[in-house]
Amino acid sequence: MAETLTKPIFKKRGFGEAAILNEWETVVGPEIAHHSCPERLAKSRDQERGAVLHLRVGNGAYATQLIHQEPQLIERINGYYGYKAIERIKIIQGPLPKKEVKAKQVEPVLDQKQTESLKSKLSHIEDPELREALEGLGRSVTHKQNTKKI
Numbered sequence: 077m078a079e080t081l082t083k084p085i086f087k088k089r090g091f092g093e094a095a096i097l098n099e100w101e102t103v104v105g106p107e108i109a110h111h112s113c114p115e116r117l118a119k120s121r122d123q124e125r126g127a128v129l130h131l132r133v134g135n136g137a138y139a140t141q142l143i144h145q146e147p148q149l150i151e152r153i154n155g156y157y158g159y160k161a162i163e164r165i166k167i168i169q170g171p172l173p174k175k176e177v178k179a180k181q182v183e184p185v186l187d188q189k190q191t192e193s194l195k196s197k198l199s200h201i202e203d204p205e206l207r208e209a210l211e212g213l214g215r216s217v218t219h220k221q222n223t224k225k226i
Contacts, residue, residue: 096156103156104149111138113172117162126163129153134172142167184219194218 096117101109115130133139142149146165153162186194194214201207 096153099156104152108142108145108149111135111172112142115168118166120163126154126160129162129165130168131165132168132170132172134170136169139167139169184215186215186218186222190218190222 112131112133115132118128150162154160198207
């Protein structure tokens, strides 16, 4: 469903699909992805030539660096597509969109009695990965039950 909503938006910006946007860090590496984001893809009028990738870069110093790395960057992007999709890159200097920061999950803390009870209930499980996953689930459930009592 999300794809049906976003496809017209990406198509308007020249991206037939969102893959290059979603996989930008994988395609160009974490360093370049941190300082840039693809803005739009302008197809050439004659179908024999590749498109122009409009690339937003956060600061002028890094923009200069990317200009010098343009041939390698084009090669990486075309390697991702599997054909000569990009012929050149146009650098646009400006603020980058804010990236989402994922909150680190905090493991619930249980008292000694609850921890021992949980471990004894799971002691018969031989697979250590399964036992660890169930212990995490048990901690969450027990912690939620404790907070409801308060």
